[in-house]
Amino acid sequence: MTPRVRIALIIGVAGVLLTAVIVAPMVMTTIPSFISGSELPDCREVNLNADGDESETAGSDIPTEYMELYRKHGKEIGVPWNVLAAVGKRETDHGRSRLKGVQSSTNYAGAAGPMQFLISTWGGKSKIKIPSTFNGYASDGDGDGWADVYNPADAILGAAKMLKRNGAPENVRRALFVYNRAWWYVDQVMEIAKRYAKDGTIKTPPEAEAACDDPLIQAAPSELVGKILDYALAQRGKPYIWGGTGPDGYDCSGIIYMAYRQAGLSIPRTTFVQWPFGKRIAAGEEQAGDLVFFNAGPGTGPDRPGHVGMVVSPGKMIEARCTMCGPIKVTTYRNRDKIVGYTRPLAHPDVIEEIKRIEQG
Numbered sequence: 050m051t052p053r054v055r056i057a058l059i060i061g062v063a064g065v066l067l068t069a070v071i072v073a074p075m076v077m078t079t080i081p082s083f084i085s086g087s088e089l090p091d092c093r094e095v096n097l098n099a100d101g102d103e104s105e106t107a108g109s110d111i112p113t114e115y116m117e118l119y120r121k122h123g124k125e126i127g128v129p130w131n132v133l134a135a136v137g138k139r140e141t142d143h144g145r146s147r148l149k150g151v152q153s154s155t156n157y158a159g160a161a162g163p164m165q166f167l168i169s170t171w172g173g174k175s176k177i178k179i180p181s182t183f184n185g186y187a188s189d190g191d192g193d194g195w196a197d198v199y200n201p202a203d204a205i206l207g208a209a210k211m212l213k214r215n216g217a218p219e220n221v222r223r224a225l226f227v228y229n230r231a232w233w234y235v236d237q238v239m240e241i242a243k244r245y246a247k248d249g250t251i252k253t254p255p256e257a258e259a260a261c262d263d264p265l266i267q268a269a270p271s272e273l274v275g276k277i278l279d280y281a282l283a284q285r286g287k288p289y290i291w292g293g294t295g296p297d298g299y300d301c302s303g304i305i306y307m308a309y310r311q312a313g314l315s316i317p318r319t320t321f322v323q324w325p326f327g328k329r330i331a332a333g334e335e336q337a338g339d340l341v342f343f344n345a346g347p348g349t350g351p352d353r354p355g356h357v358g359m360v361v362s363p364g365k366m367i368e369a370r371c372t373m374c375g376p377i378k379v380t381t382y383r384n385r386d387k388i389v390g391y392t393r394p395l396a397h398p399d400v401i402e403e404i405k406r407i408e409q410g
Contacts, residue, residue, distance in 0.1 A: 097218055097252045098124040107134065107245035115143045115163075118205045122190065126209035127380070128217040128224075129252050133209055135242035136228065140165040144201055152199060162198035164208040186211045186373075213375045218254055219286075254379075265337070265361050273312055273404065274338040274395070281308040281359055281367045286376045289369045294318075299369045304377060305340065305359050309394065313407050316394045320357045327392030335360050335391040344387040354389040358382060 098120060103111075111119070111134055119137065123130035137143045141151045144163035150156030151163060161168050166186070188210060189195060190202030197203045208228075217224035221242075225235045243249050262282045269275035281304055290298030294307050302320040309316045317323045324342055335341065339360045346355030358368035361379055369377045382388065394400055 095252050095254050097127065097129045097254065102247050103131070104245055104247045104249075107131070110138070110143075111245070112143055112145075115201060115205070118190070118202055122206045122209040126206070126213050128209050128212045129221070129242070131242045131245040132212065132217065132221055132225075132238070132251060133205060134245050135238045136208055136212075136225070137164060137205065138241050138245075139234070139238050162204045163201050164204040166198050166204065166207060168198055186214075210373060214373050216375065218252070219376075219378060221251055221253070265365075268362065269337045273314075273407070276312045277308045277314075277338055277359075278361055280311050281305070282361065282379070284377050285367065285379065288376055289372050289374065291372070293369075299377065301357050301369045304367070304369050305357060308359065314394075314400055314403050316397075316400065320355055321353060323357055323394070324354050324389075324392065326397055327394040328396035330391040330393050332388075332391060335363065335393075337361055338395060339391050339393045341366055341382050341391050342389040343385065344389050351389060360391075 103116070107116070115134070115137060119130045119134045123133050134143075141148075141163045144151065148156065150161050150165070155161045155168065156165075159167050186207040187196030187198075188203050188206035190204075190206035191200065195203070196207070198207075211228060212221075212224040215224040215227040222235050222239065225238050226232065229235075239251065242251050246252075262279075265282070266275045266278050269278055284295065284299060284304055287295075288298040289300060290303075291300050292303070293299045294303040299307065302318060302323055305323065306316060306318050317326050320342070323340060327340060330339055337360055341358050341360055342354035343356040343358075344351055344354050349355030356368075356370070358366035358380070360366050360382075364381055364383050365379055366382045367377065367379050370380075395404070
């Protein structure tokens with residue numbers, strides 16, 4: 050190798066190293082997540098029941114009446130319509146099966162109706178007057194005053210409630226396993242649900258991703274509010290327990306009471322007293338840590354709301370809703386009816402004094 054070649058080689062290697070030094074930091078900060086292996090979940094709101102999201106397979110396979118019911122009750126209860134439809138397909142081919150237990154009576158396992166609920170007949174009757182239940186989820190889906198396990202409207206609404214109660218939409222597989230305790234069944238229903246969706250997916254709300262908690266906490270208006278959110282979000286997935294203040298479960302006001310308490314702040318324990326406690330906030334001006342109240346539950350009214358959730362970001366709240374509503378979770382509230390109003394407990398004079406003492410150490 051001649052001296053000239055050696056010099057050229059040295060200059061070339063130096064150039065490569067210099068380029069690496071300059072470019073490497075840029076690559077590290079802009080490298081696509083699918084290359085770096087650090088893909089983050091999409092924390093944006095997801096429409097679980099968007100119009101026109103069905104596949105051609107769904108359009109041709111699902112009877113019009115059933116499609117309308119899957120969509121209606123999926124939206125009403127908050128579970129993906131295609132999961133409901135997949136259960137209906139797997140169980141009775143959307144009510145078209147002529148096997149025993151679909152149109153009348155029960156099958157060998159004691160299941161009945163288009164969604165194949167396990168029922169116990171009483172006096173030989175298949176119709177059960179509300180509030181009696183078939184397996185705990187009797188529903189009047191068509192407003193005729195009866196919960197009829199053979200009526201598609203009633204059965205599909207009941208199935209939606211059962212899936213919701215047991216983890217859907219955050220954990221669809223768990224909900225389906227409770228519906229029929231066999232993982233092969235879960236796999237089959239999931240596959241059908243994917244075929245029914247135009248994009249071949251089962252939509253899951255971003256609240257199911259723990260990684261979506263951090264941006265909520267970091268965006269809190271103060272470190273103190275972030276601490277309140279951190280506690281509340283950590284309770285997600287636990288059951289609703291009436292009167293509960295943890296650690297195994299909470300009711301709607303209990304989780305809020307404890308979230309504030311662990312941050313060193315004292316607010317009332319019950320919804321009825323939490324409502325007049327905080328400063329009223331106009332709709333659209335609420336922020337993380339504020340409370341949103343609903344006219345729901347026995348003994349409630351416009352000036353006596355019976356349900357409360359805590360805002361974690363504009364449009365989203367964490368709530369322990371009810372025994373049959375599934376585990377504690379982050380949900381949307383702006384599309385919910387019966388909202389009474391919003392309050393800010395942090396603006397109460399007693400809480401302000403507590404905050405001052407905390408800041409002073």
